[in-house]
Amino acid sequence: MHILIVAPEQIPVPGSGSVEICILAIARQLARNHRVTIISKRSPTLPNQSLNGNMVIIRVPSGSTKTYISSVLHYMNGRKYDVIQVDNRPHYMARIKQAFPRTPVTLFLHSLTFVPKDRGIASCLKKADLIIANSSSLKEKLAKRFPDSSKKIKKVELGVDISRFRVASEMEKVTTRRKYLGSHPFTILFVGRVIPRKGVPILIEAASLIRRSIPVHIIIAGSGTSAYMKRLKLQAYRMGVPITFIGKKPHSTIHKIYRLADCFVCPSQKHEAFGLVNVEAMASGIPVIASRNGGIQEIVQHGHNGYLVDQYHHPQQFASYLLKLATDKSLRERLGANGRSDVLQHFTWSRTAAKLASLYRNLQV
Known part of the structure; x- marks a missing residue:
């Protein structure tokens, strides 16, 4: 598969935010068997494109949510992916699904922060082909908050780099x-x-x-x-x-x-x-x-x-x-x-x- 992962607009990948840490770690593992493209915000300290085996990171202009999603869609225009994963941004996911109606688009949620209970968010979630929650607790809260989308919420726990995080001598x-x-x-x-x-x-x-x-x-x-x-x-x-x-x-x-x-x-x-x-x-x-x-x-x-x-x-x-x-x-x-x-x-x-x-x-x- 060719999997596209769209990161949030606040911190570049790689970055020290928990979401960005997860995105990079998961992408590295997926890239062992699949092609993976990450779209992230541009940073003056990082190149606009980084290639590592089957994984490529594309960094696009940000500055505001409107600028960022426009930059993301501009890069995606004319390209094909088997699955598109959007992390923590339901509005971006809905915009991307609208632009790529025939491509499966998923929303990977790391917390409740960006999914307040309102009609706008509920409408966005209905557009997702799949919603990923990182724990049973998050899955249950999402299902209660957005019952119309509850059947497409799946749990996938996060992980850790067991070679770096180990028992010290x-x-x-x-x-x-x-x-x-x-x-x-x-x-x-x-x-x-x-x-x-x-x-x-x-x-x-x-x-x-x-x-x-x-x-x-x-x-x-x-x-x-x-x-x-x-x-x-x-x-x-x-x-x-x-x-x-x-x-x-x-x-x-x-x-x-x-x-x-x-x-x-x-x-x-x-x-x-x-x-x-x-x-x-x-x-x-x-x-x-x-x-x-x-x-x-x-x-x-x-x-x-x-x-x-x-x-x-x-x-x-x-x-x-x-x-x-x-x-x-x-x-x-x-x-x-x-x-x-x-x-x-x-x-x-x-x-x-x-x-x-x-x-x-x-x-x-």
């Missing part, structure tokens, strides 16, 4: 920790956007509850507004919690940051469609403590590869599980090993691509 751990920490307290890692819905204040509170029992240190890998970051630093200072903000790291090197951690915490306060960072932590052999919401609970199995927090708007349960892991190294190792095994079975990019290819082949019939 003791030497790798020591080297990485020496760079960022110096000492070796129980280290808690958070990776992601530093915004209120991600729950970093809850994590700081939880750490403050256990710091008198055991030395702890929080590492925050991600960025937010200067005002919000200042507020978090002040909170940690007032609560006496050692915390290091290392900023947003390129995804090409983020796997090294997981080597810092004794455990990974995902205290999300609102629905998470999937939660890719949890899979990355598990692939790295690190136990996860996460909010029991959305697709996270399809990844983290309570007591098996980590712990799920029911009362995730409060710090007490997070603190309880943190203390449990902090005082039992063998438990950390067992949960971490289980997480790595679960990823190898269920959350690899090759598995994601194989599921997608199977669905797309069926559209050809």
